[in-house]
Amino acid sequence: MTVLGIALYALIGGGALLALARLARGPSLLDRVVATDTLLVIISAGLAVHAALVRDPTLVPVLVVVSLLAFVGSVSVARYIGGMLLRSRTGDGRDVGLPVAAEERVNGS
Amino acid sequence: MSALADVIAAACLLAGAALCLTAGLGLVRFPDVLSRMHAGTKPQVLGVLLVMVGAAIRLDGWANAWMLLLVAAFQLLTAPVSAHLISRVAYRRRHVRRDLLLVDEFGGAGHQDLRHRGDEPGDAPPGSPRPSAGQSS
16 A cells, blocks of 8 residues: 555545544534535545545446435435424524524533 | 656545545534535535546546546535535524624515415414324324
8 A cells, every 4th residue: 555545545534534523423413414414425535536546447336326325315314304393483483493502502501 | 648647646636535634624623504514515526526537537448437427417416405405404493603694694584574484394374284284283
C-alpha cells in the first residue's frame, strides 16, 4: 500500500467515523438522517477510491446502487417524519416536535 | 502521459477524500440541522464529482466512465431534493436555531397563510376532514 492509499483511506475513514459519531449522538431524528446521508456518500466515495487504486472496475455498479439507496432512504425518512405531524399546533405556524428541540435545549442549559 | 494522468487522478481523489473529512468535521461541530446539512452536502456534490473524475481517469475504458458519470449525475439530481425535504421538515419541527438566523423569511408573522400552511396532510385547515383523523384519535 502506497502513501497515497494510506492518506486517502485515512481521510475517508476519518470522515466516516465523525459521521458515525454524529449518527450516534445526534439529538434529533433529522440529525441522524443527515448523518446517514453523508455516511452513505462517504462510503460510495471510499468504494470509488478503492476501485481507482486497484484498477478494479467490478465495484462500479455497486456505486450506482449505493447512491440510489442514499436518496431513497433519506427521502423516505424525511417524508415519514413529515407525516408524523403533529396535532399539537401552537398557532404560530410551527409544529412542536416530539424530541427536544435544539433551540430550547441550548437556551435552557 | 500515463504518469501525468495518474498525478491528476491522485489529486482529484485526494481533494474528494479531504472533502469527506471536512463533512465529518462539520457534522460534529456545527450547531443545528441546517448547518449540519450545509456541511454534509459538500461531499455529496463536489466530493463525489472529484472522486468520480479520479476513478474514471484511473479505470480507463468508456463503460466505466459512463457508469461513473451516471453516478455523478444522479447525485447532482437527487441531492437538492432530499436536502429540500429534510430542511423543510427540520424547520417545521423546530430543529432550527432561530437565534442564529439572520433572515427568517418563512416564519414572518405578517405574511403567513393561516389556512394552508403547506402541502402535507397535517397542514390542512383545522376544520376540514383529514385522511388520518379516524386512525389516530
